[in-house]
Amino acid sequence: MNASFLFGLLVPLGLANPPPVEPVDDGDAVCALLYARPFRLDRPHDYPWMRGHPPVTEGLIVVVEVDPKLARLRQVASPVLYVGDTPAERVNIAASEGRVVLIVPGRPDLTQMPVYLGSVELPERVDAQRGALELEAARAVGVEPFDETEVQAAYARGGAELHLSGSAALYHAAADLVEVWSPEDADQADNLRAPAP
C-alpha cells in the first residue's frame, strides 16, 4: 500500500494471459464496514462486473471505507474490489475520502466473506475461477472478514430489505447513500438521479 507497492502495480501485464493474482490488499485496505442493506429487485439488474453478466435480483448495498490512496479509481492500476469471490460494483468515485458505495450480488455472509482489494484487473474479465483464486490469495495475505459486531452494526444502519423495481431504482437508492456517506461525490449522486428527458 505504500508508494513502491503502487509502483509495482504498473509492471507489464501481458495481454494474451490474464494478469497474475496479486491482491493489492494486505489486510488493511478496506478499513471499515459502514453500512449494509439487502435489496430485492422485481426486474434483474444487469451486472457486467463479472464475466458473463449474471443477472442480479437480490443483493446488498454496502458502504465501506477504503484507504483513500487505494480507493481512488484509476484507469489502469485499479484493483478489483471483491466481496468474497465476487467483484462488487463500485458506485461512486471516492477520489479523496475513501467512502465507497457498493452493489454486491447475492447475499454473501459478511462475517465469512472478506471485503478486499484484489488484483489489478478488469472486473468484466473475472470469472468464478478467477474469483476463487483471488479469495484464496487474499486470505493468504491475511485479509479477513469484518467481525460480527461490525457487520451487525452495518446491517443495523441499513435496515430492512429494500424492495425495488429494478436497476434505476437501485441506483437511486445508491445515490442517496453516496450523498450521505461520501459527500465529496454529491454531484455524482445528483447525476445518478437525473430526471427523464
Place this chain on the structure above:
Amino acid sequence: MPPGWIVCIDGDAVHCDEAGDVASRETCEEGWECVEGQGCMKLPDECDLTPNWVLCIDEEAVTCDEAGDVVSRETCFGEDICIEGVGCAPCHVDLADAVVGEEDEEDPGIVVAAAPLHSPLALVRMRALTLTSSTPGAMVIVDASGVSLFDGDGLALATPASFAQGELPATLYVGGEAAAEGQVTATFRLGDCGEVSDTVNVRVVDWAGLSGVPRDGFPWFSYVDAFNATGPAWVALDPFRFADRVGLAADVYVVEHREAEAWASDPTLVDVTGTVETLTVAGDSVASNVVEVWSTLDPDGQVARPLDVVLDFDRDGAYGPGDLLDGGDTVGLAAVKDLSAEGPHKVVMAQYSGGSWLGQVLYYPQDIGTMGQVPLVVVSHGNGHDYTWYDYLGEHLASHGYVVMSHQNNTGPGIETASTTTLLNTDYFLENLDNIEGGVLLGHVDGHRIVWIGHSRGGEGVVRAYDRLVEGDIEVTAYSPSDIVLISSIAPTVFNDVTESDPHDRPYHLIAGAADGDVTGGPDCVQCQFFRIAQAATGDTHVTYVQGASHNDFNCCGFDDGTGPDLIGPEEAQAVAKAAWLALLEGRVEGEPLLMEYLSRLYDDLHGSSLAETTVVANQYRVDREGDLIVLEGFQNGSDIAISDCGGSVSYDGDVLREGKLDDRDSVLGWTEGDPYNGMTQAVDTVDATRGGILEWSEGDANSLSFEIPEGFGDWSGYGFLSLRAAQQTRHPWTVALDGPLSFTVTLVDGSGAWSSIDFGVVGGLTTPYKRDGLGSGSGWANEFATVRLRLIEFQADGTPLDLTHIVEVRFDVGADVGSALGRIGFDDLEIVP
C-alpha cells in the same frame, strides 16, 4: 487611200469617208494604238488574261478590272511584298499574349498554372492568345503540342484548326491540367510569302498557390493556406516558375472566397485587407517576391474566413486571363479565428437520463432551430470520471454549431462494458430526439455524421465500440459504422489487443499528455501505451502529444495526476485540445480541409493563436493507408535494413542504422545499449507488428542515409508532399547533449543527377523529449514522433532543376552543416502523399 479606210497618222486614227475625205480624226488613248484600217485598238497588256485580279510583276502589284484592264500599279515597299491576287500586303500572322511582349513569347514563353480544364474558371485560369493575320487570303492553321487549346466559347479545339481571314481576329485559350512544356503555332502558306508562322512557347507548371510563409533558408517560402487571423499572412511568386512575370507589376488582392462559377460571373476584385499591395516581380528569388497581405484580419465571425488571392497583372481591378488566382475551385487561404475561444452560438445545456447508464448531458446551440443538420459529438468519459466533467468540450463545440452529448459511461467493469455504453447512449440519443428537450433537436442532428470522443477507458471504449459495430457484435438501430466519421481518444487505455480496440479505417485522433500520471504512456505498462491504437488505425490518423499535460487536465475534476516538470495545467491543456478538436471537426467533418493544417504541420509552425508559445506539442499525421500514396519505407518488409519497403537499396555511412519493432524491450526509460528501441511504445512484443528505424550520428560527423528509389516508384508528379515521422530518442546521450529541437536535411535526386535539399529546421524541429523523471535513470519521457511534411514543389524553388517525374534517391543528410550536430532518432513512414 481607198475611201472608207482608216489611216494612222502620227498615232491618230484618221477615218476617211467614201469620198476620200477625212471624216474624223481620233487620238488614241494611252494604252491604245492606231492600227491601219482598224483605228484605235487597245494594246495587249498584263491584265488581258487575268481580269479582276492583282498581278505581281517585279514587286509591282498590277490590279486588273473585270474587263481585263490594268486598274492600278503599286510598287510594294517596306515589309509588304506583292502577293498574287492580293496586292501589296505583309506576310503576317500573330499569336499575341496579353501579359508578355512579343519578344518574350518564345523565350521564356508564357507560363500557365496547371488547373482543371473543365471548371467554370477554366478559361480565366488559362492564358488568352489573340490570333491575327493581316495577310488577306491567308488561311491560318493553328496547332498545339503539349498543351490544350480552347476557342473563345470555351470549346476544346481540335488541332490543327483552320482560321479563314473572316474568322480573325480570334481568341484562343491555352492551358493544361498537369506540368508540361508545349507550344502553340499559327501558320499559313501563301504565294511569295511562303510559310509564315508565329509560335508561343507555353509552360504549364504545378500550382502550389500563392499564400504561404517566408522561411529563413531554402526553399525560402512554404505554400500554406491556413493563417491565424491574429498573425500575418503572406503571398509570394517564384520568379523562376513564373519566369514570364519577371519585371511585371501586379496588384495583390485578398478577396472573399468565391466558388468558380461566381468568379466566372463576377471577376471584380474587392480587397478585404484594407490595402492593395503591389508586387513587382524580381527575378532573383522567391524570397524577393514576398508580400505581407495582412498583419491581422477579422475572421468575420467564422472559424476560418475563406479568402482568395489574385495577382492582378493587368491591374484592371478584375480577375482575368493572365492574372493569377489562388482560390476559386478551392479556398485560397483562410484567416482562422482563435480555435480555443468560444464560438458565436449561445449554448443550452440539459441533463437527463433515459435509464440505467443512460444519463446524458446535452450541449446544443440555442439557435439550433435555424440550423440545418449538424454533426453529433458523443463524449465518453473515463474510469472514476463523470459525464458532467466535460463542459469545456461540450460548450466549446456547441458554441461552434455542434450538438454534443456526454453520457454516463460504465467504465468500471472494463472496456467491453464501456463500449456498450457508448453504443447504447448514441443509439438512445438518436432514437429519442423527439423527447429530448421537447424535440428541439429533431431534424437538426445529422445521424450520419457522428463523432466519438472518449477519455481514458472511455477513449479505448469508443475504439472498441467501433470495432464491435463493424463486427456486428451488438445491435443498434439508429446508425451504422459508416455514420461514425471520426473517433478521438484522450489518453486511452489499451487493455485489449489492437485487433479488438481497432479504429479500422475511421479517421482517428489521439490526444495525450506527457505528464499523464495515470495512463502514462510508459513502456512499463502495456495498457498505457496509447500510441499503439494510433499505430493500428488505417484511416487518416492524427496524434496531438502535449508536453506538461496530465491525464485529468482533459476534464474538469479528476484528481491531480500531473507528473513531471513545467505542468501546463487544465486551462492550457484544454485550450490545446479545443483547438485540435475544432480544427478536426471543421476540417474533417464539415469539409474545410485547410483547417487540417493545424494537425498536419509542425506545431511550432502553426497552432491556435491564443495558445502559449511555451507549450510544446508534437503533431503526427499519417494518411489513409488505402489512399493514393507511395510507401518508400515503413520498415515492414522483413528485417533487411539494406532493402526498403519499395525494394530500393538503403545505405548509411554513419554510426547506427537499424530497424525493428517499435517496442521498448526493457520497460524502463533509462538508456542502455541493450535496448536500442528505448522509449518506443508503438508496439508490444508478440502482439503488434509495427516496426520502424533508428538513426544515430555523432558530433563532427556528416553522414547520409540514402534510399534508392527503384523504377516504378519515382514518378512523384501529382503528389503533394514527402512525409516522414521522426522523434528524438529519449534519454539517449546524444539527445541529452543536443537538448533542443532537432533537424536534418532531406535531399531528392532525380534521374539526371540533379538534386535539391531542404533542411526542415527552417520550418521547425523535432521536439526535445519531455524531461520527466522515473522509469530508470535520467529524464525524458516518450519518443515524441512528429510528422515532417515537405511540399515536393518546394524542392524546385528558385528554379532548382529537379524532375519530380523521375526521382531516384531520397537522402537524409545529417550533421552540423545540414541540421543538428548530433542526434539519435526514431523514424518511420517515409512516404509520398497527396
